[in-house]
Amino acid sequence: MSTSNTPTETEMLAANAAGVTRAASILTEGGLIAMPTETVYGLAADARNDHAVARIFEAKGRPRFNPLIVHVADAATAQRYVAWSDLADRLAQAFWPGALTLVLPLRPGSRLSPLVTADLPTLAVRVPAHPLAHELLTQFDGPLAAPSANPSGKISPTTAAHVAAGLAGRIEGILDGGACPVGVESTIVGLFEEPVLLRPGGLPQEALEHCLGAPLKVHQSGDPLIAPGQMTSHYAPGASVRLNASDVGPEELLLGFGTVDCALNLSAAGDLTEAAANLFHHLHALDAKVPKGIAVSPIPEIGLGRAINDRLRRAAAPR
Template sequence: MQTPLLLKPDLTGLTRAAEILTQGGLVSFPTETVYGLGADARNDSAVAGIFAAKGRPSFNPLIVHLPSLNAAQQICEFNEDALRLAAAFWPGALTLVLPLRAGAGISKLVTAGLDTIAVRVPDHPVAAGLLAAFGGPVAAPSANPSGRISPTTAAHVRDALGDRIDALVDGGPCQVGVESTIVSCIGTPALLRAGGIPSEAIAACLGQPLTTSENPDAPTSPGQLLSHYAPQGHVRLNATERQPYEVMLGFGPVDADLNLSPAGDLVEAAARLFDCLHQLDAMGAKQIAVTPIPDHGLGRAINDRLRRAAAPR
């Protein structure tokens, strides 16, 4: 069985990772949200390798990671709303969906053939170092099999995709722990996926509420498929008591087998969410009950992931 080349998050490791990307390889690396599975966004065969490694449907677009706003402006068109959001939240856990520039050179597999593209400037020193060393756009969905739990540690990536990728940069655990918020700036700004930046903060920045737009049958951005982020076991949400056959995932001061945050801290809960789901898999949990989680701020992103984890498969 092939195992990925394990690289340290230093200059030597990032230089080697950039070389592998240039050669059309797949490199997993940490961001502040989750670990990504990166490939050269201009290389059709490299991007196809992402879909093959993840078992990801080809109609599901990818996020392109870039080192700066200036680099993003080379491949897509920014309006006033997009510039305002980029100034406020980049680098950070916000992805913007914008019109793709003609001649940008991005593989059509990245955009699923759409004339829009999802872009982000990550706020993580390892991701920033890799993007600087590579010097080009990196397409990078989460480094997990499609529909399964997202990875927040290098061990999660190694266990799930270790025989399918070329290299893994170990930068420690991810701080935010849920994927980026995705906002479309095509026309009226619309929330496409709740995530690491609360939608309330985005609406306050824009001075207007966000509309919502979601179509799991024809996604316009990543993270819109109905069944996603799923552990092996069946998930029951908003459980106020557990059945004898269930494993309980709690939030706040409740009796539970695992607890996202005994103190009821949504930031801690977001950071621990995917790791707890991985732990439930390791426990062999077949039936999982999840206690209620407030649906505001980061709680909205946590509940979004849990609803998708509980969706029929």
């Protein structure tokens, strides 16, 4: 496997048994694999291997204080690493496998690399729904630390081509599972004294509140960083991003929503599920045209609109 700052040939692995077997072998040897999930592509490494996890941070240019999500094959495996609870069991039964990450107290003796948790006493864990991710986790038979497979702070990848554009030469392989159907990262819920929405994502807040039978407390931007995806500037294209645009500047391209004349439309029908699936793909496509700025139509702050607006606000934040 590659050592720090050493270029490596990145293999493109097919979505078949041979590709999964090769990906599992690379992970066992301490290498890095970009794997598809239903949300975005994740950059996976053995969560128990300090050197492999350190290489995630190096490949992405990610700050070491930003914790990682650990992906596991099922809820029973998650319980090896975190202190489980009745509430965790209720949410896992309702939404796993799926676009939900739970933050729970780290179980003593977990043997995970401390880099995964950024030395916090909690762990972010989820069970992805993508069949290739599940096959890889099952064959690897261990926990995989896997943030989004892109340079830190840049647009998240929803295709293998997006991963290759940002990380080719820095990682050993990309397991090509096609386009990610959800298109935004998982929703993160902290299970502390009371449940807290730490990051909106591919599972709508309303679905969680219906399951819990109560409103969720929401993490505020000024609160300490205790989960992935909470940095103020994140998911950013090279161009500047202007939100809630009702007009377009002379050097801007419009990312539309609903019935609007635009360069690309997240959903002409105003469908938030379609818009979430298109968000990062369309940002990549517009950014490749090298505009001075990307203007974005208003997006409703409901359902998946919360996750879309969260990503757009971070993309538009000062860098």
